[in-house]
Amino acid sequence: MSDFLIIGGGVIGMMTALQLADAGQQVTLVERGRCGQEASWAGGGIVSPLYPWRYSAAVSQLSRWSEGAYPSLALRLLEETGIDPEYRQKGCST
Numbered sequence: 504m505s506d507f508l509i510i511g512g513g514v515i516g517m518m519t520a521l522q523l524a525d526a527g528q529q530v531t532l533v534e535r536g537r538c539g540q541e542a543s544w545a546g547g548g549i550v551s552p553l554y555p556w557r558y559s560a561a562v563s564q565l566s567r568w569s570e571g572a573y574p575s576l577a578l579r580l581l582e583e584t585g586i587d588p589e590y591r592q593k594g595c596s597t
């Protein structure tokens with residue numbers, strides 16, 4: 504019996520499932536097609552806002568947090584799945 508039911512296996516659904524599982528919850532994820540396709544397949548994976556000066560302090564703060572979390576997340580995903588997220592640190596930073 505699951506504690507949580509997540510509909511949709513895009514990056515949002517899968518990351519939510521991962522965090523819930525990390526917190527010790529039983530999770531069922533339902534995907535109508537293949538996980539990681541749809542918008543998540545198209546996404547360029549850019550974490551920093553393309554135009555940081557146009558965004559609020561709250562968005563820039565979240566962006567900086569995400570930039571900091573990305574390297575260890577990418578490494579964890581590679582180690583646990585064998586799939587290389589191909590994380591590279593380049594260019595623009597907030």
Ligand SMILES: Cc1cc2nc3c(=O)[nH]c(=O)nc-3n(C[C@H](O)[C@H](O)[C@H](O)COP(=O)(O)OP(=O)(O)OC[C@H]3O[C@@H](n4cnc5c(N)ncnc54)[C@H](O)[C@@H]3O)c2cc1C
Nearest residue numbers: 511512513514515516534535541542543545546547548549
């Ligand atoms: C061209 C492009 C470039 C982008 N570049 C960036 C970027 O550089 N940086 C960035 O941060 N964001 C970027 N984005 C945005 C980012 O890709 C999306 O915000 C993100 O992928 C959304 O994830 P999601 O899980 O909400 O949606 P999705 O990845 O679309 O996942 C939703 C999933 O739900 C499933 N689903 C829907 N209905 C049902 C149902 N009834 N039952 C079962 N499953 C269902 C779908 O099949 C799909 O797999 C980009 C988007 C595009 C299109």
